[in-house]
Amino acid sequence: MKYNRLGNTDLEISELSFGTWAIGGAWGETNDEDALAALETAMESGVNFFDTADVYGMGHSEELLAQATKGKEKEIYIATKFGRQGDFTDPANYTPEQVRQYAEDSLKRLNRDQIDLYQIHCPTFEIIKDGSVFDVLEDLKAEGKIRYYGVSVETVEEGLYVLEHTNASSLQIIFNIFRQKPLDELIPKAREKQVGILARVPLASGLLTGKFNKQHVFEEDDHRNFNQNGEAFNVGETFAGLEFSKGVELSEELQWMIKGRGNMSRAALKWIMQQDGITSVIPGFRNVGQVEDNLKALEARDFSNEELQQLKEFYNEQVHDHIRGVY
Secondary structure, three states: OOEEEOOOOOOEEEOEOEEOHHHHOOEOOOOHHHHHHHHHHHHHOOOOEEEOOOOOOOOHHHHHHHHHOOOOOOOOEEEEEEOOOOOOOOHHHHOHHHHHHHHHHHHHHHOOOOEEEEEEEOOOHHHHHHOHHHHHHHHHHHOOOEEEEEEEOOOHHHHHHHHHHOOOOEEEEEOEOOEOHHHOOHHHHHHHHOOEEEEEOOOHHHHHHOOOOOOOOOOOOEHHHHOOOOOOOOHHHOHHHOOHHHHHHHHHOOHHHHOOOOOHHHHHHHHHHOOOOOOEEOOOOOOHHHHHHHHHHHHOOOOOHHHHHHHHHHHHHHHHHHOOOOO
């Protein structure tokens, strides 16, 4: 396992880490025993960073992380997020009193004295530009409630604003082979500013596993069912903004990536880890098998310069125009 420094912090985090949305809920049926076993497998393999949020299972993923990391609080870093339990568009959701309550609630569920990385959970651009929430985070940092803070953003424009106008230590962005726009300006600027980049939705909600056909039906409580067209939240969080059947077609065009890399999932993760400026990629999981498979991306064959150029052209010529929503 390779470890990268998270921006200008003192946190050295595993280049392959894991997000815990799926074990909390909104990805279909979940099983806590499977989730805990998977977390243990990840940690035994050198993973020392996990991303979560207070709305993943309404706190359940935070509680699972508390259970899995008990006694390892100094070795295993946890990033959590806030803002989506209330009206994320309302300034009243980001007052000192409200943010402090969110932080205290997360600390209680995590059974920790301090949050390693506290992230605003996809706020509106208006909230970011208002800036007052960052004053609250600075206060929490000064008090020792949090070590560092960052922002999970939906668009490149939001990310660039955060880089220029705040002291955030990290940006969390949607980034994968189907979503390469951050490579042009955002990621280089973050590297210049010494701000860490966490890549979420790395497998485009499963499209980049190559396992789906157009007839696939997702469970009713899976966001890949109820948010396919952005009905519940930003459309980019589901299939990276692609319409499902088009995403399946595009994934079929990438079968060539498998050679020397085992499968498409590993290839897709490897591509992200090869990009300069990415601190960590955070795929989701629900069981040991998925964790073990994702970890094999570390051993996958590197993409050649020619292959990287081929994937860049594929995105520009075949993918870019089909992405829906602002990004």
